[in-house]
Amino acid sequence: MKKIILLIGIVLIITSCKRDNALQQSIAKINTDIAVERFDRLFAEATSEDLPKLKQAYPFMFSEKYSDSFWLAKKADTLQIQLFNEVDKTFSVFNDIETEIESLFNHLKYYFQEFNPPRIITVTNDVRYRNKVIVTDTITVIALDNYLGSEHEFYSSIHKYIRANLTKEQIVVNLAGEYAKKYIYQQPKKTLLDEMIYFGKQLYFKDAVIPFKTDAERIGYSPKQLNWAIANESYIWRYFVERELLFSTDSKLPGRFINPAPFTKFYLEEIDADSPGQLGQYIGWQIVRAYMKQNDVSLKDMLIKSTEDIFNNTKFKPRK
Incomplete structure (x- = not known):
């Protein structure tokens, strides 16, 4: 009897694995292709001559209440330069994360046919870790200075349980969490x-x-x-x-x-x-x-x- 039960269990596991593999193959065929826009680099490397074009390409990144001189002074600030250098060192290559984001988008398109991949724009935000990722229907913004590694010196004043997840491995996890909020509907939470x-x-x-x-x-x-x-x-x-x-x-x-x-x-x-x-x-x-x-x-x-x-x-x- 035990052998029969064991055999049934093995058959169920094999069947489940085959079903999961078929599902992932179907999803992979969606083949989403994205191009991450490294605004963090564009801003850090912009000259006074480049700034007007950058503002024209990314108007939503520049508040109108600040003049060009404000933005030029910001990018020249010592702390901002240090921040950019650390981000550029950690994210000199973005291919693996881009692949994970594409896989996330493949899955979203499979389960929600109305989903359209947004523009992916990377920025720095002075380590405001409560706003690591912002998701809209057309634009997704990722603040890379919140993913430098749990032991990074920038995070020394942040509680250990928070900085434990300030790693590059959490970028796509945080993205998925923000999309979950968009698709979940639930009555106001009482209990x-x-x-x-x-x-x-x-x-x-x-x-x-x-x-x-x-x-x-x-x-x-x-x-x-x-x-x-x-x-x-x-x-x-x-x-x-x-x-x-x-x-x-x-x-x-x-x-x-x-x-x-x-x-x-x-x-x-x-x-x-x-x-x-x-x-x-x-x-x-x-x-x-x-x-x-x-x-x-x-x-x-x-x-x-x-x-x-x-x-x-x-x-x-x-x-x-």
């Missing part, structure tokens, strides 16, 4: 479960559109942090259920379980220090994954399902 499902949708969206990234990269964990979440999944779920937190509207809960943080606040001395932040997002991700596995629903349709619909139609069982 902890609302928050969990919303971010679970974001993370499942990343599963679909950047399958070449690891689970750890998609959620912004280190491999060690992801392993901790997997190992303690059952405990985390039990904690939420036993304390009746899922349907609570306590405004403090997102800060404890959803928002980026150095650790999750269970208020239990023995585990808080070891836990990664955002474990509410992680559990929401597993709920949405279970929902998609158990229901015949497209990615596009799932993104607009209500919290109640997803939760009530999911038999979620955490890993033990």
Whole structure:
């Protein structure tokens, strides 16, 4: 009997792998081709004679309330020169990241036929890490000075849990996250479960559109942090259920379980220090994954399902 069960399992795995390979081959045939516009370089290298043409080509990058002398003084500023030099050193070659962005766009076009690839423009923004990526229908702006590496000297005053993801590997992950926000529709979040499902949708969206990234990269964990979440999944779920937190509207809960943080606040001395932040997002991700596995629903349709619909139609069982 055990041999039969094992054989069935192997057949299912092989079938699933073949199906996944066929899907990725279909997506690859879309063959999106982009040309990244390195505005950061164009601005750093512009002379007073070049500036009018640059402003004409990129009017949205120059506020009209500032004169040419302001922009010329800015590009000549010592700190700006240092910033450009560090960006240019880290991103002297952009081919690998460009390939990842093209793959992301292939997947977006496959799942959302109305999607049209925007212009991709790279800039620096004085390490405003809360605005690393800006996405519109026609233009996507990537601030490269936010991706110089977690140990870069520019980030010494930034909390360790934030700078851990200020790496070039996170560029396409952040892009996917911004597109997820555009395609997700959900009623205003009231309960902890609302928050969990919303971010679970974001993370499942990343599963679909950047399958070449690891689970750890998609959620912004280190491999060690992801392993901790997997190992303690059952405990985390039990904690939420036993304390009746899922349907609570306590405004403090997102800060404890959803928002980026150095650790999750269970208020239990023995585990808080070891836990990664955002474990509410992680559990929401597993709920949405279970929902998609158990229901015949497209990615596009799932993104607009209500919290109640997803939760009530999911038999979620955490890993033990």
